[in-house]
Amino acid sequence: MAFDYDLFVIGGGSGGVRAARVAAQGGARVALAEVDRYGGTCVIRGCVPKKLMVFASEYPGHIEDAQSYGWTAHSGGFDWPAFKTKLHAELDRLEGVYRKILGSNGVETFDQRARLRDAHTVELADGRSVTAKHILVATGGRPVKPDLPGAEDGITSNDIFHLDDLPRSMLIIGGGYIACEFAGILNGLGVQVTQFYRGAQILRGFDEEARGLIAEEMINNGVDLHLGTNILGMEPAEGGWRIKATNGTEQVFDKVMFATGRAPNTADMGLEEAGVKLGRKGEVIVDEYSQTGVPSVYAIGDVTDRVNLTPVAIREGMAFVETVFNGNPTPVDHELIPTAVFTQPEFGTVGLSEEEAREREPVDIYCTSFKPMQQSFAGRSDRVLMKLVVSRATDKVLGCHIVAPGAGEMIQMVGIAVKMGATKTDFDRTVAVHPTMSEEVVTMKEPVRGG
Template sequence: MSDYDFDLFVIGAGSGGVRASRVAAGHGAKVAVAEEYRVGGTCVIRGCVPKKLLVYGAHFAEDLKDARRFGWNVPDCGFEWPTLRDNVLAEVDRLEGLYKNTLDSHQVELIPERAAITGPHSVHLASGREVTAKHILIATGAWPVVPEIEGAEHGITSNEMFHLEACPRRLAIVGGGYIANEFAGIFHQFGSQVTLVNRSSTLLRGYDESVRDRLMQISMGKGIQFRFNAQLDKIEKMDDGTLCVHFKDGDPIPCDVVLFAAGRRPHTDGLGLENAGVEVNEKGAIKVDDHSRTSCESIYAVGDVTDRLQLTPVAIREGHAFADTVFGGNPRTVDYDCVPSAVFSDPPLAGVGLTEAQAKNKLGTVKVYTSDFRPMKNVLAGREERALYKMVVDATTDRVVGLHMIGPDAPEILQAAAIAVKAGLTKQQFDDTVALHPSMAEELVLLK
């Protein structure tokens, strides 16, 4: 018999925590997972899954207009936000049920309570129950940052965007990252007047400059407004219930909803990390080694709470590698090189590997190939919107070190192309591949 209640106790039932729990249990471990809110975490409940469904819904705005150019007698259509909202939330409920079934089928005990660490092998539950475990895994994710300004309580975060009572007539979005740009594209298509407010002059820091600039150009052409180098002062609630965003300099912005989308912070507050000597960095992220072990030998952490790469597939890999290492007798680490990422903006963009600037700094001499074109569908639809594909090549070895794209279905195309970049294929090998015509993806093997 073990000296502990569980072999593994997981705090947080998001993507990383659920995967770690399931795999550890498959290796024969006795596992429990505590979740204070809902099973599925940010991605399933209040992040990428419901947001992608909103993206699909938003696409119909332009698709219905374009259909007329393709011969369809489409009448003027009205949009009903409550219908989409409720259908999306119902799908979230369904997915949460599947996640719960996964835990149940692997004999993982689900404890719907908040948990806090009281020692290297002990956890205190909100009900007052004290639980012991040989190993503890922290997978509590990250949480939206809310600025410390007067009237901040009048704003909302991405968590609440999926539950709005009505589609806002005027939406102010604070931030310049992927969440800000995605919601800007979504609600613009739903008919909102969208203003994106950014404290710097740069959107989507970390993505290639060419695709960032193209997104802003297209967004402005669609009617999305931008306010750069804007320092928030306060948010004022007016007598009629609307809001007014004030800045240190510049005119205020009247709106109906203010969305804070200026970053996410590792969710470590109140976890009791100090009780086990678990160290965090200056951002509050848990410090871990290559095997996700913290400064306390019996405690591990995976996912956004470590702030390595805040991506769901990365959290899943980290959780799986942890379980294999600790319980499966198969020590594994996660390879963070060439991880593809996407922004489901309007249009979407995606990238993998080094940007042009990064490649020049790291490699010195690079070759850059681009294709700037108007997709066939846009041509017939009468849309001027252009796609941009960019390939960054090491001039010495001819190896493709980066691919960056903006245009319809860019993430779908890049997922397959990322395999080639990860495998270290050369520009010549791309050139040697016969094009699949007519397609947008064929531009990748025709770059000159």
């Protein structure tokens, strides 16, 4: 059977665009459909605009510190409309880059929704159907709101970048990285931030000691964090929304933001009808090669709910092309992925948490917490954390956790060593770069505890 395309990609985010481009560069006939904006969650409504907002929110602290270093520096008010205008201009530029990448590599694009009709047929929103030898689903995920009275009037992370004005007060519900990052951002921009999380500690799944320090520092920075707390519902009130909390309190906030989880974009995609299995959350079930139970259909990125990170989606896209178009079966490697959480303070992590490692084997924990020189000189009480989790049997560094300014930059470098299987002895043999915060990673000589 002759197909219209060798590959049809549904979804123009980072993973889908990379797979389409690389396959097309290898000579494949490729098409891609995107219903919204090219660049996906990361570029348009996630990592990129969020990180620019993190930068913006940190300037009041920088200006305060400058005075401690002898500078005459004063901060005026934050001009949200001016920042927002520049932010959206940058997102427009990046979307243009993504479109150009596809066009210059001969990928045909359809700016509309696409769904599966069968294992080799894609149906477009305008009624057209096209056939493809291989179909790649890369539709990503979306934020979801809880089933609570009034929740439809709350906002999500998608809406933050489009607010006409910054609210005076905001309640953020959730304790994952999105909730915690936006709590820090909005607090830094002058919004009175309250955060409710139903669990015992924020950032579930990460190292407990790191989570504890981040929570403490967020509170010290002015975030009104309430753990073990959820909302029962919200209703309109003068000045915003009245919130009833599970702890019995009632309060009015200008805005309420839900950061209570994300769901894969698989609704009404024709996947199950075509024979593709979906999981409990609606995620596409795939094997280690990103292949579904239907041989011609593959899926990558957040829609598979494996490791929901942009660089992982990109690597999954590359492995898919290697496997399907280059004749080189390449399983996706999801082990030892370095991650940064842009909370304030920032958090970088790779490998096992102390708790995970203890469940597997005997370990030694090397850990130090201190006031960094730059902030200490400025009179701040900020603390940082450096932690290594080491196998007692092999001396291998199983995990590294850093809570500090620039932790994301540091963990990228440490991630290389950990991925290579570096031992604590290798770290000890490395000469410290002085004076830096990161030198502590190679100067911790005695474990603080074992287990």
